[in-house]
Amino acid sequence: MNSINKNPTFDPACAELRLWLPELAEGQPLPPAAAHLAAHLPACPACQIELAELRQLFNDLDALPPELPPLTMRDDFQALLNEEKAKLAAASPAGLSAQRGGQALPPAFQANSINQKLGARNQESQTQTWLRMAASVALVAIGAVLGLLLRGSAPGASAPLAQVEESRPSxxxxxxxxxxxxxxxxxxxxxxxxxxxxxxxxxxxxxxxxxxxxxxxxxxxxxxxxxxxxxxxxxxxxxxxxxxxxxxxxxxxxxxxxxxxxxxxxxxxxxxxxxxxxxxxxxxxxxxxxxxxxxxxxxx
Known part of the structure; x- marks a missing residue:
């Protein structure tokens, strides 16, 4: 009679148990559907070796620290972010005005901007209304600033903002x-x-x-x-x-x-x-x- 070498790799029980080895390596029990394989593991050296290797692999993976990006990458990202902010600031109406040397924008550009924001049909009358409102707000702001200056010069006045910042704890x-x-x-x-x-x-x-x-x-x-x-x-x-x-x-x-x-x-x-x-x-x-x-x- 020819003897048949039973290779554990081709053992049906080994193949079936191999599906549950990761759960066993993590300390989980076999489910009821695979309970009949519990007796196979103590008698199979190949499955025992594979289970031990999986446990060692999981332990090594758990011991690895999380991957951190290099500090140079974070510095490059910060520089790129600052560059994009500068581009956005330059593309804004205030940035365009600053690029023109502080000069006011052309009247046509101002008119288009007002029309887009207000959606007004009668541009001249609404512009005058806004000018009156702006003048009122400016007068109120000037009065408030003068009041703060007069109050700051009086005895017992509150400290300036710079002194308040300096008084904060280090x-x-x-x-x-x-x-x-x-x-x-x-x-x-x-x-x-x-x-x-x-x-x-x-x-x-x-x-x-x-x-x-x-x-x-x-x-x-x-x-x-x-x-x-x-x-x-x-x-x-x-x-x-x-x-x-x-x-x-x-x-x-x-x-x-x-x-x-x-x-x-x-x-x-x-x-x-x-x-x-x-x-x-x-x-x-x-x-x-x-x-x-x-x-x-x-x-x-």
Missing amino acids: LSVQLAAARQQPGTASQRLQLVSQAPALVTEPNDPAVLTLIHTLDTDPNPNVRLAACEALVRLRQDPRVGPALVEALPLQTDPNVQITLIDALVTLREKRAVPSLEQLAKKPEALPAVRLQAENGLGQLI
């Missing part, structure tokens, strides 16, 4: 106050995201606040936002060394990958020793070690 004070309150990570995240727009002078204390936030904030999303804000402020000489020193302190994979990307963007060769250590760190995620190796390849 970024450091606002972040410190937000950290003292539970559940305010979103508030700290908003403050950190707005920080680059508040920095207008060299050696601004807000940069040190962002560095301290990157090093010590308990929320990884806030630290991530602080890193991105510092990259936008990379003209400050304190940013580069601070990012280099922050890399060994971080344990969150998203922050680590963003920091590596930032250091490569800034061409910070001082980060090479830290990147070498991170690339060989056994407890670091494979994606982080790979990012560190890629960073070394670009900096060395």
Whole structure:
């Protein structure tokens, strides 16, 4: 008699069970319709190996950090957005007037604009009506401004708007106050995201606040936002060394990958020793070690 080699690949029970291996790898039980396959798995080494491989694959996928766009891509998008805003401003009637050296637009253009907006048949009478209304509004506005000026010159007057802005708490004070309150990570995240727009002078204390936030904030999303804000402020000489020193302190994979990307963007060769250590760190995620190796390849 010829012996028949039963290959598990062609075993009908293996083929049927293979359809349910992903659910088993995720910890789900077999459905009632496949309950008869429960006895097949302990007796089939091939199905056991495939199930173990699927579990390892799912664990590796769960351990991977989410893919983040490079910081250079975000800077390019911001520049493109600003360019489109400038084009829209230039295409508006106010922008066209500014391009003409501040001169008024031609009367024909003004008439067409009024006709399109008002849909009036009698242009002359409606224009006079609007002029009278505009004159009235202008008189009211002038009176209000004069009243504010007179009130500001009187004793005990309220502070000017610039002084009110200066009296607002600094970024450091606002972040410190937000950290003292539970559940305010979103508030700290908003403050950190707005920080680059508040920095207008060299050696601004807000940069040190962002560095301290990157090093010590308990929320990884806030630290991530602080890193991105510092990259936008990379003209400050304190940013580069601070990012280099922050890399060994971080344990969150998203922050680590963003920091590596930032250091490569800034061409910070001082980060090479830290990147070498991170690339060989056994407890670091494979994606982080790979990012560190890629960073070394670009900096060395």
